[in-house]
Amino acid sequence: MPNFPFRDPTSIRSMDRAELEELLRQFEDAWTEQEGERLTSPQFYDRYRTGEIDSVFAMAWASYYEIYRSFTTRHDRAALVDPLVAA
């Protein structure tokens, strides 16, 4: 019990595509507040890939955007490809 008398405030939860989209918006808002510049997540990601932005905040934002794109790819496949395969 390393944290006695406190319980570790840990949590594990699932997040779907809509919630992730909202989380990306929160990163966009936080960036605007901190940097005074509005960037969409795709715009941010393009800049991040150049190595120009180097922080844990940026790493996390990029990760969530990559996961979002993965969701989108799966969604597109399910909607556009799988029915044709089944047919």
Place this chain on the structure above:
Amino acid sequence: MPPGPRRSLRDYVADRLSQLSDLGGIVTGAHAIEFGTGDATITGRVMLESESSRGMLTVFEHLRVIDGRPRRWKYGYRLWVNGEQRVGYDRDPTGHPEMPEHKHVFGAERERIPWQRVTLHEVGEEIWTFLRSEH
């Protein structure tokens, strides 16, 4: 990167959270999110305190199932001592593909130093060394 054991992403996430609790500090927040894509993230903060100094470790990990095994795809660890950011260790293959694993020494001239992959345990040991040496 040596292959880790085959296990579920959920088990791996639980193991990572438990490693945070084993650093000898107080976990003041550790939140894991699982996605239906074979990805999970952990955001955490651990407070560590010696007789004369206070430290904090902030953690971000992006876990991903690769070839059936969950791994740390990305990580960002930051060590703070008495309110100052001292050292950081990153693995960031998309932001810095030319040097995925690297170290940051804050206040130093070089922004990124090539570094080997680090474990959470190693980072915990380093922050305790900082805390013991600060008077």
